[in-house]
Amino acid sequence: MEFKYTEEERMMLQMVRSFAEKEIKSLAKETDKEHKFPAETVRKLAELGLMGVSVPVEYEGAGMSNICYSIAIEEISRHCAATGVIMSVNNSLACEPVKLFGTEEQKKKYLADMASGRKLGCLGLTEPNAGSDAANLSTTAVLDGDEWVINGRKIFITNGNEADYCVLIAQTDKSKGHHGICAFIVDLDNPGFSVGTLEDKLGIRGSSTAELVFEECRIPKENLLGEMGKGFRVALTTLDGGRIGIASQALGIARAAIEDAAAYAKERVQFGKPIAKLQAIQWMIADLTTHYEAARLLTHRAAYQKDQGESYAKEAAMAKLMAAETAMKAATQGIQILGGYGYTTDYPLERYFRDAKITEIYEGTSEVMRLVIANHVLR
Amino acid sequence: MKIVACIKQTFDTEAKIAIGGDGQISDEGVNLIVNPYDEFAVEEAIRTKEKDGGEVVVVTVGGDKAQEALRYCLAMGADRAILVNDPALAKADSRAVAVTLAKLLSEKEAGFDIVFTGKEAVDDGAAQVPAQLAERLDLPLANVATALTISDGKATATREIDGGSEDIEFALPAMVGAQKGLNEVRYPSLPGIMKAKRKPLDVLSLADLGLGADDVAVKVEMVSAELPPARQAGQRLTGEVDEVVAKLVQLLKDEAKVI
Numbered sequence: 241m242e243f244k245y246t247e248e249e250r251m252m253l254q255m256v257r258s259f260a261e262k263e264i265k266s267l268a269k270e271t272d273k274e275h276k277f278p279a280e281t282v283r284k285l286a287e288l289g290l291m292g293v294s295v296p297v298e299y300e301g302a303g304m305s306n307i308c309y310s311i312a313i314e315e316i317s318r319h320c321a322a323t324g325v326i327m328s329v330n331n332s333l334a335c336e337p338v339k340l341f342g343t344e345e346q347k348k349k350y351l352a353d354m355a356s357g358r359k360l361g362c363l364g365l366t367e368p369n370a371g372s373d374a375a376n377l378s379t380t381a382v383l384d385g386d387e388w389v390i391n392g393r394k395i396f397i398t399n400g401n402e403a404d405y406c407v408l409i410a411q412t413d414k415s416k417g418h419h420g421i422c423a424f425i426v427d428l429d430n431p432g433f434s435v436g437t438l439e440d441k442l443g444i445r446g447s448s449t450a451e452l453v454f455e456e457c458r459i460p461k462e463n464l465l466g467e468m469g470k471g472f473r474v475a476l477t478t479l480d481g482g483r484i485g486i487a488s489q490a491l492g493i494a495r496a497a498i499e500d501a502a503a504y505a506k507e508r509v510q511f512g513k514p515i516a517k518l519q520a521i522q523w524m525i526a527d528l529t530t531h532y533e534a535a536r537l538l539t540h541r542a543a544y545q546k547d548q549g550e551s552y553a554k555e556a557a558m559a560k561l562m563a564a565e566t567a568m569k570a571a572t573q574g575i576q577i578l579g580g581y582g583y584t585t586d587y588p589l590e591r592y593f594r595d596a597k598i599t600e601i602y603e604g605t606s607e608v609m610r611l612v613i614a615n616h617v618l619r
Numbered sequence: 620m621k622i623v624a625c626i627k628q629t630f631d632t633e634a635k636i637a638i639g640g641d642g643q644i645s646d647e648g649v650n651l652i653v654n655p656y657d658e659f660a661v662e663e664a665i666r667t668k669e670k671d672g673g674e675v676v677v678v679t680v681g682g683d684k685a686q687e688a689l690r691y692c693l694a695m696g697a698d699r700a701i702l703v704n705d706p707a708l709a710k711a712d713s714r715a716v717a718v719t720l721a722k723l724l725s726e727k728e729a730g731f732d733i734v735f736t737g738k739e740a741v742d743d744g745a746a747q748v749p750a751q752l753a754e755r756l757d758l759p760l761a762n763v764a765t766a767l768t769i770s771d772g773k774a775t776a777t778r779e780i781d782g783g784s785e786d787i788e789f790a791l792p793a794m795v796g797a798q799k800g801l802n803e804v805r806y807p808s809l810p811g812i813m814k815a816k817r818k819p820l821d822v823l824s825l826a827d828l829g830l831g832a833d834d835v836a837v838k839v840e841m842v843s844a845e846l847p848p849a850r851q852a853g854q855r856l857t858g859e860v861d862e863v864v865a866k867l868v869q870l871l872k873d874e875a876k877v878i
Contacts, residue, residue, distance in 0.1 A: 247687065248812055251694055254652070255806050289809030302809030 252308050256315040259288065268320035271446035272591050277402055278323050278446055285323075286357020290316075291330050295339055295355035299347050306481075306543035310488040314536075317492025321595035322446030324492055328485030329398045329447075330354060333603075334361020337407050337423065337478045341466035350405055350425050359404035363482075364394040364426070364452050365475055372608050374409075375418050375472055379454065381410040383461065388424060390457040393436065398602070400450025401435050404428055407465060408454075409475045421471035425463045432457025443594030482603045483556040484546065487539040490563035490599040494532045497567070497574035497592045498525065504578050504587075521577055528570045535563040554616040561609035564599035571596040620673030621731040624664040624697065625720055625752070626657035628681050628688035629742040636846065644844050653688045656737025659797035662804045664735045665696040667769060674698045676728060680708055680716045686820060693815035694807030700818070701728070705825040707832035713747030715835035720748070721755035722828045731792060733774070738763045738796040749796040759789040762796035 245253065264281060271278050285291055293309040295301020302308075309331060317324030338351040353359040370376040379392025390410060397406075406426045413420030426433065436451030466474045502525055505516035515521050542555035571593035575582035582589040600606045630636070631650040639645030653661070664675045677692040677700045679685050689700035703719050711719070724731065734756070739746035753760035761767070761776035765784065768775050775788045779798055807815070825831065854870070856863045871878045 247690060248816060250687070251691060251807065251812050251815070252809065254650075254691070255694075255812070259806050287808065288806055289811075293809060297810065297813070303813055304809055308809075 248304070249308055249311060252304070253311050253315065255288070256290070256312045257318075259284075260315050260319045264316065264323055265319040268323075268446075269585075269588065269591070271320060271322055272443075272595075273445070273585075275440070275445045277448055278320070278326070279402075281320075281323055282326060282360070283357070285316075285327055290327060291357035291360075292335050292351075292355020293331055295331075295335050295351060299339070299355055300352040301335070301355035306484060306546045307540055310484055310491075310539055310543045313485050313488035314492040314495070317489040318496050319492075320446065321489055321493050321592075322444040324489040325398055325444050325486075325598075326360075326447045328482065328489055329363065330357075330361050332482040332485040333363035333398075333478055334403075334405065334407055336481050337363075337465060337474050338425065340477065341423065341470075341474050342425075343462075345462070346425060346465065354405060360399055360402050361405045361407065362397050362399040362403035362452075363475075363478060364397055364400075364406045364408040365479075366394060366396045368393070368395055372605060374475060375421065377409065377411045377421060379408070379410040380414075381408075381412050381422060381424060383412075384458075386461045387458045388461060388463065390424070390426070390432070390454040390459065392454050394452040394454075395437075396439065396602075397450050397452050398447055400452050401438055401448035406452065407474075407478070409471050412468070412471075416469065418472045419469045421475075422468060423465040423471040423474035424459060425465050426454075426457065426459050428452075430457050430459065442597060443591070444598055445594075479603055480553045480556050481546065483560040483609075484539060484543050484552075486599055486603045487535065487542070487556070487559040487563040490560070490567035490596065491532065491536055491539060493567040493592050493596045493599065494528070494535070494563065494570040497570035497589060497596075498528050498532060500587070500589060500592075501525065501528075501570075501574035501577040501582075504581075508578075515577070524573045524577060528566070528573060531562070531566040531569065535559065535566045538562050554613055557604070557609040557612040557616075560599070560604065561606050561613070564596070564606060564609075567592075567596035567599050620667065620671050620733070621728075622664045622667050622673055622675045623724060623728065623731045623734045624657070624661045624675060624677045624692065625734065625736040625748070626661060626677055626679050626688060626692060627654045627737075627740045627742075627748075628652070628679065628685045629654040629740050632741055638844055638846060642843060643841075651684055651688065653691055654737050654740045654742070656739060656741070656797055656799070658737075658804045659799065659801045660735035660737050660795075661692045661695055661697060662802045663767060663795070663797055664733075665805075666802060667733065668696075668698075671769065673732070676701065676731075678720065678723060678728070679703070680711060680719050682709070686822075689820055690815050691807060693818045693820070694811040695805060696807075696811060698818065700820045702820065702822045703825070703828065704822050705835075707825055707835055710837055710841075711835060712837045712839040713745050713751060714838050716748050717751035717755055718835055719825070719828065719830065720752050722830055722834075723823070724752075725756060727823075727828065732772075733769070733791055734758070734794045736794065736796050738798050749794065753794045756794070758792055758794045760794045760796060761787060761789060763798045764795050765798050765800040767795060767801065 289302035292301030297303040354361040381388045408424045434453045436453045439449040539559040542559045545552035575589045634649045675697040677697045680703045736749045763779040764776045766777035
């Protein structure tokens with residue numbers, strides 16, 4: 241067993257870290273405050289190959305490993321978790337299902353467009369009555385000649401307001417339950433599509449969270465993604481991979497909170513010495529660092545298993561559960577270490593706190609993560 | 620065009636400097652990077668190639684770890700790299716590096732049109748190699764350059780001089796010492812990083828260049844290394860204005876020795 245980065249992983253770490261520090265850090269506060277989609281940053285991410293990290297080169301991706309992908313998301317999220325999720329959704333939730341289930345034609349067009357960053361992708365899964373119970377969909381797709389006609393509403397869709405393409409999960413035959421669900425690729429230029437409500441959120445405010453409205457939205461028959469009736473599997477497989485991205489995003493937030501709190505503790509003098517000399521603070525930093533490192537190992541292991549073509553659903557669930565809870569804890573205690581200053585917007589800790597919370601919710605809540613893990617252990 | 624960029628691997632500018640048990644500066648746990656001024660050199664080399672075509676060769680003198688710095692340059696877009704790695708160069712001074720690079724560039728890599736370097740390395744800040752190398756190669760050197768244009772075998776550069784800048788014109792082949800402002804350095808893209816793995820990186824010894832240990836014997840020896848003294852707390856002068864002013868003047872004269 242080797243706990244060592246390859247040369248290519250080190251190089252990419254160095255590049256992304258330096259990019260995030262120089263190009264993202266200074267924008268993060270405004271991105272959050274103004275609810276501003278960081279379009280210019282996304283363009284730069286695309287130029288660097290970060291919008292399709294593990295997509296093969298032939299489809300205009302970077303052809304790198306999932307470990308590299310995890311490193312990249314963590315480094316970006318260290319400075320801006322909203323940018324991290326925009327990138328994660330395009331990579332994991334939009335590119336990945338097309339890479340895994342798409343036809344050659346679909347990959348050449350849609351995957352290449354998204355991996356190169358020419359187009360932005362999103363995943364249309366969640367509905368008002370289908371959250372953790374993802375199979376309970378009411379969006380329908382009905383075949384009419386050479387076209388699918390889609391009707392329904394998707395909510396809480398990350399990138400929904402800016403996306404060009406959507407990997408959509410819809411019901412084609414309600415009577416068949418899970419087996420009546422299909423996946424589709426929808427070009428959102430389509431006249432039958434519109435963006436509904438935009439959510440005003442606690443955190444990750446730079447990324448859009450939109451309602452997608454499909455009214456008699458007609459797409460070509462060949463835009464079915466994967467086999468008929470296998471859409472639920474497409475969704476679940478996609479979410480398994482997405483969890484590596486969100487775990488990595490949570491790692492970035494956790495590290496941000498720990499690093500900032502540690503730096504503050506070394507400077508802040510109370511009772512005649514820096515508070516970092518107080519055991520109460522030391523123990524918090526020690527515990528958080530331990531949890532962070534453990535979560536990171538779990539995340540890299542899940543990514544490694546995915547790279548090896550092994551099953552990784554349980555590992556990805558454990559990684560996301562651990563990383564999300566660590567991010568929340570690190571942000572909570574980070575604010576505690578900064579005291580009153582941590583509660584103000586003069587320091588980014590309150591942003592980390594607000595951003596951390598979503599990692600316990602989206603792409604599977606922590607409760608669903610425990611369910612997935614338990615199902616693997618107890619089956 | 621055959622374009623050469625000379626680089627040095629240095630400590631990360633944010634690295635915390637510590638003296639090891641052997642009295643030398645310790646590189647333990649220190650992140651190593653391409654000297655930032657050399658990054659401008661590599662960037663300018665790549666831009667020159669993108670404009671006029673040709674090949675970019677990145678060269679350095681260093682140990683095994685220096686390969687990483689070269690790979691980084693290959694990931695940025697250089698075509699191939701050469702590392703001169705030899706035990707006799709372990710404590711190389713500026714002269715030894717200039718001797719080595721001059722030999723490499725005048726023989727094995729002869730036929731270049733332009734050689735880029737950084738104006739200095741951020742570690743020792745000696746700024747010796749560009750001038751020494753230009754002298755040994757008998758080339759004009761546009762040092763501390765902040766702008767460069769090349770056309771028809773001729774170049775014009777803007778270089779910083781005391782109290783201002785000057786524009787100079789010179790014929791190729793020539794050397795350019797890059798200063799901040801020459802360009803905006805690119806990040807290596809992920810496809811660039813993947814391609815870098817397959818680009819040639821040759822490791823040469825002094826013998827491969829036809830040099831011996833005597834040729835690179837150091838003229839500058841480091842006797843000892845110590846950290847700057849910890850900063851003393853400031854003094855606050857209190858009392859009547861006249862007294863305070865008199866005291867301040869006296870301190871500036873006797874203690875700070877600035878007036």
